[in-house]
Amino acid sequence: MAPPEVLGKLAGMLQFMQSGSYIIGNAIAAVVYPAFGLTFMIALDVAGAVLASIAVATSGIKTPAPERHTPEENAEASHHAVRAFLLETANGYRELKRHHGLFAMLWIGFAFSVLFSPISALFPLMVFDHFGGTTTQSAIVEIAFSVGMIAASGWIGATGGLKNRALSCTLAIGLFGAGTLAGGLVPPSALVVFLGLTFAMGVSSPLYSAPQMALMQERVDPECMGRVFGLYGAVCSWAMPVGLVASTLFADAIGVSACFVLIGAAMVILAGITWAIPSIRKIG
Template identity: 40%
Template sequence: MNMNNNWKYKFLTIWFGQSISFLTSAVLQMALIWHLSVSTESAAILSFASIVAFLPNAVLGLFAGTLVDRWNKKIAMIGADLFIATVSLALAIYGLYAEIPIWLVLVILFVRSIGTSIHTPAINAVTPLIVPEDKLTKCSGYTQTVQSIGYMAGVAIAAILYPICSLSTIVMFDVVGAVFASITTSFVKIPSNPTAQRQEKTNLLLEMKEGFNVIRKNEGVFALICIGAIFMFIYSPINALFPLITLGHFNGSTMHASITEVTFSIGMLIGGMVLGVWGGFKNRGYTIVSAIALMGVAITLSGILPSSGFWIFAVLCIVMGFAVSFYSGPQVALIQEKIDIQYLGRVFGFFGSVTSFAMPAGLILSGLFADKLGVNNWFILCGIACISLAVVSLCFKSVRNTNK
């Protein structure tokens, strides 16, 4: 695809707006977590809130992705942002007149996730329309960097605002962020895909099936999506168990738990910057598998550490964050490169759906067994599983030949 010379302007304009929206969403996310924690003091409610937030994307992913392929992607992005803003605004207005109940927070998390299930495949499908193919991985690295900075800043801002501002006020920041992202996106002229314009719209279910068949025919992408689902099933509970291993095994405080979150984000930031400059191995499959193996080594070492080894664990959190950037960035870029643009919405919708199912499934499994085995032993088990997954992945010819 030929790109105009102003692709950098388009990419930076869109992602400047998205970075502000991501920042305000991170602030709101932390504020809602603290609100649920303070109001209920229930780990079950927090776990249920996580599942509620993942569920729409898991169920609607492929359906939403198919609609994205049908629609104008720029309008889809703006519409999803404004939908999320409207939902947040409703919560803010309610909070002006009454105390926000727990059930309403859960409903808002669920409905906002519907907007996200459309927005994520839309922006991933837009990127290859404006970014040259050989720059996709580096741009994914820049995106990881922006998101890491946004998350770290979001945690810090939420820590400042939550004690002094009402929840409604914090929600309004998210509304402003979503509207700002819509405005910046509206400034960018996004080229359409001629093939998609000529494609006759038939039946939604048939289009969904067609999208799945496209994924299945590309053996490398299909294999890495399946590997990614297994990886998220193994890894997602580990991230959720950071506070537990910090407070329990390492005998730390809430301050130490915060340090692990910050160091993990620093690792993601460093990983995103390195990926943006280097771009990873020429073979995307090797980069993804290496990241999984590196994550497995870091998780295993974390579980082996004695109770006095917190600061080594904090360093290993940096390694884990670094590995996440080198896993997710090339994964997205590979799909953008290998799949025809007219199917990207469906493919990213399917990818989001599969990983969204894997995350809560992993959380449920860890909830059943982590306490019985010991959190540090669960880390060792999951770390070995990640390393084994990386080794097995390299046995597949489709993974080794992803660049062919």
């Protein structure tokens, strides 16, 4: 619905909203968890889901009432839905293959998600095990990451970000990798330095996701947009458990700080690979 020239700004605004929710959530957690414990935290999570559901229900979005069917018709409808899902996924894959740069970025996104997903799980372990910190300090680290996201998202929302979006994605991967690598090398007495690096890592996140979203919106056929976004989301979602399992094994074997160093180094290499792919360089 939005004109192409403002897609980058809209993606930045979306990231800005999400980053703000992360800050509020972590600030609440820093106060609530020490005082009331985990059970109350889970109750807050449920309350948030209920409020979100009410917001959607009252948003004015109308859908037709479902038709009543016999069990046999429901079974046939289920089989048809599965076939339709597989067909739409295949169509989304074919649409992405028509755009060589986007297709290459799909697999770069998979690799980045494998490396990115463990970081959020390792942040608290890094604070507790490496720096000997507290729950409050762990929340502050998460907030520093979110503040970085807000700063970058606000800039993208106001200016549209870098004109060369492929360069923006590459720089974001490199910046996140450099911050992660340096974070693993920070001595236990320098938590403040780690906070600064965490802020830089937060800055890199919207620099990657917002331009990538705008690129797909600009180049993909509108009729295939949902299929392409669904395929991309599925690929990145499958990457997350892979990264978490691998990081768990490595964290137990070599330590959390060493994991940060390895993940950061791998991200820096991935940034170099990304820029070395001609179809990605030309897409921006």
